[in-house]
Amino acid sequence: MSSSDENSTSGQPQSPGDYSFDQVECEISVSAAKAEAEAAHRRAHEAIAAAAEQAQGEKLTIKTASGWVHGRMEETEGKLVRSWRGIPFGADTSGQHRFRAPRPAEPWEGIRYCNEFGPVAPQPTYSWQDRIIGSEDCLHLDVVRPNTDEKLPVVVYFHGGSFIVGSSHMLMLRGFQLTEAMNVVYVSINFRLGALGYLDLRSLSDDCVANPAVMDQLLALQWVQENIAAFGGDPDSVTAMGESAGGAAVLTLMTSPAAEGLFHRAIAQSSPIGMIHSRTQSTWWARELVKRMALPRGSTVDALREAKGDDIVRAGQSMMWRNGELLHLNSSYAPTVDGDLIPDHPLEVFARGKQMDVPLLIGTNSDEASFSKFVFQREHIRQRAAIRFLASYDEENAPKVVDAYDGGTDRSDFAELLADALFWAPSVRVAQSHVLKNSTWMYRFTYASKALKALGLGAMHSMELSNVFGDMSASRASLLLRLGSSEDMESLTALMQKHWANFIHFGRPGDDWPEYITSASQAKFDMADNAPAHRATMTFDVPHHVDYDPRRKRRQAWNDYNMLEWGLGRPDILAEIEFLLEGFGP
Template identity: 30%
Template sequence: MKRICSIIILCFLFKISYSLAPIVKTTYGLIQGVEDDLVYMYLGIPFAKPPINDLRWKNPVDMEKWSNIYDASSLKPACPQLNCSSRMPAESCPPNYSEDCLYLNIYVPKNLNESKAVMLFIHGGNYQYQGANSILFDGRRYSNFTDTILVNIQYRIGALGFLVTGKTSDQANGNYGILDQRMAIMWVKNNIFAFNGDPNRITLFGQSAGAESVSIHLLSEDMQDKFNNAIIQSSPMAIPFKNYEESLLLYNIFTQTLNCSIQDMKCLRSKSIDDILNAQIVAENKVSSVKLLEFFEAWLPWIDGKIIKGQLLDFPKWIKSANFQFKQFIIGTLVEECYIYINLAFPNLISLAEYTGLILGGFKQHSIDILLNYPPNLLANDQRDQLSVLATHWVFLCGSRRFLEQAINSNNSSLGYYQYVFDYSLDFAGWDNFTFCYNHSCHGSDMPYTFDSVDDYFTKDGKRLAKSHLTYWSNFAKTNKAGSSDGLEWNEYKLEKKSFLKFKKDFNDYGQDYKKKQCDFFDSIGYYY
């Protein structure tokens, strides 16, 4: 697999073996892309000025128009990141990075006889890793098979995207990564017509931190006219955003590591990217909050009352207008989301006593209830599997169900919503050193099938699964209905009939009320402790 991935990346980076695509006229100027036998590609299009020098830790600034034809024939570097391969397989990590990284890629079907639905993807990676130039997000097969326009965007991550030093305009106010996403979405809304896209059929979809981001945009009243519907893949709904004080704790450690004085932005802006990335790692490895889940996402949005109104499950803090109506969405999780995180956090076995201690420390007044509902396995020496089940239900599955049902209750309408469960492990050797994820549906296992990006490595069954995935996703983007694939109709989720689709080996299937007992339990005790 490494050789094929390297060849694909080299083709993009060095502009070889592609013909020129039609020139398009945007509100910023003309753009020249490239084409292969599948699609037209417009790669590395800037949607904001480079966030460098004085624009480091500033809100994104709109691009100026250009006079020459913009060369969109190669991918741009990802935003700065360090140790990506410690969290995900090395071959899926971006091949390079730069602080000048606010770019997007557009993949356009060659069938131009009618305007196309648009699918805008926001990558995950703990708000610290990944980028649109990852091999995972190669959109050629996706766009060609679905007959939709695929857009991949980048946004600032880590300390560059989420550092908070103060609330005044001369300080770093954080949430820059979310503001970057908003600007990219608006760029697409205002310019996708030039690529034969329908600006009234834009679907936001994202995975992990990208799915959290999609959820933020769904809840933001001022973003409602920028997209049509959404798909939320593996959003860790129970991971809490920081408050102001918690953000400053992380900043203080970060600043001390860089030998800068408190609120000395000139000093911070003088530091090299390598210095910033190293200080970021030091800060996140030190305890800056008593919240157990902060270790999963140390650098993330904070509740500023403007862009981020509250936690994702605190709907009343977000929605003030009586006329607000939730857009339709698909939401789902994998059956073993936290298996990778538990095994990374605890490389050695967890004893019964350690398991009990983790529950007592993490769930406080709810510890006894948690132990009654998720008791340790008394027949096993290692409790990691049980902890993985608990964490998956709490952080991903049940929080996502809660988000879904709150949206339905808030709307009180007949709009269609859909739930899925993904129960399929990689059918090719794609986990590299993360050997514990083989034969498990670890977090991220769905991404190769979502994009069909490494189809040559799939088994026959993997190819079937990928095609069904793409079919449902694109049906929803085109019509607001998931429709059917391989003869299986995906039924809408109703409070009185909680239907879900399961992506699984051999044949997809459907059911009702997935993990009802477990999710009813978490609904009763809440998600943030």
């Protein structure tokens, strides 16, 4: 039998799944060649960066208040940027320093080579191994700037992650493309998370602070004021910017007297600012943590300082997912109203006009909670869940809000109700309050690729980051984003980066984005009768357009709803912890 006969199948044509040895060998060779080409491409870029680093050696060596740091060159889309990774701004927060105010980083001798990112804050990995990553020595930040000597405005970025995960150097947030496209100095920071950063334990003992993570953020902003000029940044032109929990951090800092003067513009993307903890919540969750740690009921913070940090993170995860409180919008972690650093609920501070007097760019995505379409299978269960979500804050007005979403029985209405409760309604409330103080611009991100639309996911939470940061490949949904028009994605990215850059440089987005104006602000500032239409909202889609007072009926349905105090609709919880509140005040 000839070799050709051996490679045939009795004269039958081969199916697409049948491969000869030669074909497999050929494909292996092609794959190997492709891998080698990619490796050569990578080595070429590294060589370019290394050569530039050698040439720019002196400009990469910077003197900070704690000591000298030396950075590296990064190549992005054919351009070079200067980068300093893992600069410490705070000292170790472990052991006896746990749950206390952060301390500035210890000074060092000689030059610190900042070529590697610092450790992330302790956090879960959501793997079957129940593994915890990170270190309590996590107070580091990263600086990136264009490869020029210009004095540039500064962006300080606060990462998201539901107050429990995330870092300054997540692939999307490294800022290499953003700093080049927007011509800014970009600073991304780490801060404590979860039970170690966003849990007020003062009900256990007063030997701790209510808001460790917020204090970390303030320390980082103070570091920027003291050191950023050495990196070519303008300390008098700092924009605080964040998404999700990071957006809540920005708005919270706007209401903290301690942050006054530390930044001059604010960008809050998809901020769950209504989730700020009340005294009731902080007491509830402090006791729950003690319970999950299997400690005696009368334990103090000292017992938690002696425990392993990883065990605290695991216990914190257990109490968040296993007691059903998320069904009452009672998240374990958030900043806490302490009467000092955070004097009152941020929404109340905005309503009274006591927040920072700085320009604000704020907005949300249209399908923030699209995942919830698949949580409950029956209509009556969805409706009951919708009421339960809202009643924990305001039992009286919850039904009125749910009615505006047709009872929340339809999957899309239910998902939209949840998204609006968490993100849109609080953001609208912030915007309509802030227009009485300073210029405000509002957006709604609605763009979704064909694949995301087909899956019913739409413009999900955090999808706008691919456009703002200009790095589609860094998104966890990058494959779904690629299944669409690359031209649409590129044009939308250019548009959003233009508006964000304009705001960062000049305190306003492009001229085709009108300010958010209400009848109250029109009256206060004595605007002419022919003032622009109210509640202008830039809708980012293809094509983009401006809507005026979008979704008006649903906006109005939230007017009387009290989103300031979790627990008012939970008499069972209030009764259970009433004795714990005695003598405990902010």
